Each structure stands twice: as structure tokens, then as C-alpha cells.
Amino acid sequence: MTLMEKMVNQARKPDGKFGKIFIRGMNKGNHAKMAKWALGYISIKSDAIILDIGCGGGGNIDRMTKIAVNGKVYGIDYSEVSISTSKKVNKKNIEKGNVEIKHSSVSNLPFLENTFDLITGFEAYYFWPDLVNDLKGIYKVLKPGGTLALTNEGYKGKNEKLRKKSEKWSKIGHFDIHDPDEFREFLTKAGYSEIKIIEEEIKGWILIKGKKESNK
Numbered sequence: 001m002t003l004m005e006k007m008v009n010q011a012r013k014p015d016g017k018f019g020k021i022f023i024r025g026m027n028k029g030n031h032a033k034m035a036k037w038a039l040g041y042i043s044i045k046s047d048a049i050i051l052d053i054g055c056g057g058g059g060n061i062d063r064m065t066k067i068a069v070n071g072k073v074y075g076i077d078y079s080e081v082s083i084s085t086s087k088k089v090n091k092k093n094i095e096k097g098n099v100e101i102k103h104s105s106v107s108n109l110p111f112l113e114n115t116f117d118l119i120t121g122f123e124a125y126y127f128w129p130d131l132v133n134d135l136k137g138i139y140k141v142l143k144p145g146g147t148l149a150l151t152n153e154g155y156k157g158k159n160e161k162l163r164k165k166s167e168k169w170s171k172i173g174h175f176d177i178h179d180p181d182e183f184r185e186f187l188t189k190a191g192y193s194e195i196k197i198i199e200e201e202i203k204g205w206i207l208i209k210g211k212k213e214s215n216k
Ligand SMILES: C[S@@+](CC[C@H](N)C(=O)[O-])C[C@H]1O[C@@H](n2cnc3c(N)ncnc32)[C@H](O)[C@@H]1O
Pocket: 011, 012, 013, 014, 026, 027, 031, 053, 054, 055, 056, 057, 058, 059, 060, 076, 077, 078, 079, 082, 104, 105, 106, 107, 121, 122, 123, 124, 127, 128, 129
């Protein structure tokens, strides 16, 4: 297996010592910059109840806890290494009851319907087994009027150089990447409305937002 294949496997499901280093790295650097950029476009009330799917090293849970100071941030991930790292990174807020992290797949979310004001996924959706069905499952646990926000670095954007780079990684890792129209179609099929797509074309970042209608 090449180093690049190993890296994609760690992004897919972090494991072992390398996995710990990998996701700690994602809490910083370029991924952190992308998350901060996206959070600038996501409205978070101080009492928001939030779920971060594929929480990895837990850096984004920590970031959102600082905004939702009177709310609560949950994280789920199917990797044991991601769960243990997220728990360490958010130890104080877990003790205070402001954060809860659960071991779970996106396809089987352990929450009641209509629970969350906001559900995020940062660099997470590439590895979901059945995208439209998984988006439907997320829709169920969103509150009416709640928002889904997916932020990605790898996508088919207008910046040709970055698109080619993303296509190269998707081939190596055997996962699909998409363009803005496809994202719109997936969210529409899963029932979301008010779909908004924001791109940072120089960096190659995309934020996809959709809402659960208030009367659902
Ligand atoms: C590339 S990492 C991103 C981590 C974090 N969101 C960040 O931005 O630093 C993707 C994470 O999603 C998790 N993941 C991938 N597929 C998943 C699934 N089907 N269910 C739950 N978690 C999943 C992986 O275990 C990994 O921790």
C-alpha cells in the first residue's frame, strides 16, 4: 500500500498510532482554517443543540462549544481512535455536561427525531455508505427549522488545478467527489430546502447548507 493510500484510509477510519497523529493534525493547520471559514457562514445561537458527524479529533466540537456556550455539542464517529481523541480534546466540557461523544455510524444515529438545531460534517461525507439515505437519517434528527452544514475540501469546483488534485485523491481512495449541482440534487432528494452553496474557489473549499422546513 502506498503512503497516499494509507493516508486516505486514515481519513476514512483513523486507526492506531498513525490515526491518532493524523486526526490531531486535522484539528490544526489547513483543516482548522477551512472549518473556521465555514463557521463564519453558519449561524449558531448560544443555546444551540449541535451534532458533529465524523467528529475525528474533536477540534470542531471544541470550536462550536465556544459559540454555543449555553447549548450542547454532540459528536459521533465510527472510529474508536476518533472517539478517544475527541473525548480527550473535549474532556473539560464533557465533565461540565456541555459535550457528549458517542460511538456510532452516520447510518444509525443514536438520537431521537427533531433533536438538533444544527448538524455539521467537516471533511466527513466522502465515506458515508449511502449518501442520500444517510442525509435522510440526518434530516430526521434535525429539529424543524434546523440546519445541515457540510464542509469539504475535496470537490469538483471551478478551480481546475484543485479539482484535478481532488480527483486524484478520490481515485486513490476509491471515494466519490461531487460538484455543486450534484450536492444540490442529493440534499433535495433527501428532503432539505433552502439549499445554499458557498465556495472559496482559491482554497478549494465548499460549504453546503440545507434546512428542514419549519412545519415538518
Ligand atoms: C477526514 S476525517 C474528518 C475529521 C473531522 N471532522 C475534521 O474535520 O477534523 C473523517 C472522519 O469521519 C469518520 N467517518 C467516516 N465515515 C463514517 C461513518 N460512516 N460513520 C461515522 N463516522 C465516519 C472517520 O472515522 C473520521 O474520523
